[in-house]
Amino acid sequence: ATQAQEDVATQQQEDAEELEEFAPIEHLERLGVNRGDIQKAKAAGYHTCQGFLMNPKKTLTDIKGLSEAKVDKLLEAARKMVPSAGWSTASEYERLRTKEIVKITTGSSAVDALLGGGIETRSITEVFGEYRTGKTQICHTLCVTTQMPLQLKGGAGKVAYLDTEGSFVPERIRPIAERFDLDPDAILENIVHARAYTSDQQMELLVPLAAQMAEEPFKLVIMDSITALMRVDYTGRGELAERQQNLNKLLNRLKKLANEFNVAVVITNQVMSDPSGGAMFVSDPKKPAGGHVIAHASTVRLSLRKGKAEQRVMKLVD
Secondary structure, three states, rough: OOOHHHHHHHHHHHHHHOOOOOOOOHHHHHOOOOOHHHHHHOOOOOEEEEEHHHHHHHHOOOOOOOOHHHHHHHHHHHHHHHHHHHOOOHHHHHHHHHHOOOOOOOOHHHHHOOOOOOOEEEEEEEEEEEOOOHHHHHHHHHEEEEEEEEOOOOOOOOOEEEEEOOOOOOHHHHHHHHHHHOHHHHHHHHHEEEOOOOOOHHHHHHHHHHHOOOOOOEEEEEEEOOHHHHOOOOOOOOOHHHHHHHHHHHHHHHHHHHHHOEEEEEEOOOOOEEEHHOOOOOOOOOEEEOOOHHHOOEEEEEEEEEEEOOOEEEOOOO
């Protein structure tokens, strides 16, 4: 590794140590909560005080071995560990956001300018477009830029890549890492990858990921793509309502991960033909799959389409 690469690795470690954005659930023991109850909560998939507070009481009382009284005690202690969970003034919230929100460069100054600095943590960024418009290429580039130090507009953290289409290719990461003068082997070591083959797996794989994120400094979660398996597993109008409900649950889980661990979430999305678009002389009569459910869940929506020759056109939709 070059000296520049070693300097970047050192800075990454220092940045990660500076940023402690969540309270591990083990800290509740300091407030008199029984260690056995904490272990039961951890076994059920709750690893932080923030994550515990993000779930309704009816869900928490389903945890094996925890009575309603014990859940109440855990919730009360968790609220004390997370002061930001209550009311605050808008100026206090602004200071908190300024301190904690990280903007990760996309590797393109034009796209960064469009996004006001880059991909934000604690938010969901949707990238949609037809095939070969560059959605997966953006994801591969973010796998590298996220690991750069904060002063180089990186995220100083690891990346989780949940692949539903078999589109993740590690070999494509190497030239991108070299472009930023980073060690390709070290970059690949800091990317965790999982392949999902069903929409159920898509949701299930987020459970062990949360456990890993509680132990290691992650800054980006990529789901490429969010709708591919949903469109296979649920077909026809008869299953549309169930599909949208499960899609909503998946997006809700991703939003909680984003806020719980202060990570950026990037989802790619397929497009579908819009029959009404052609009739209204719309230049691009295609719309993203998933309907209003994804539209409401996404903080930022980016549209990609093919331009002249090999050019790609990106538009900030929302």
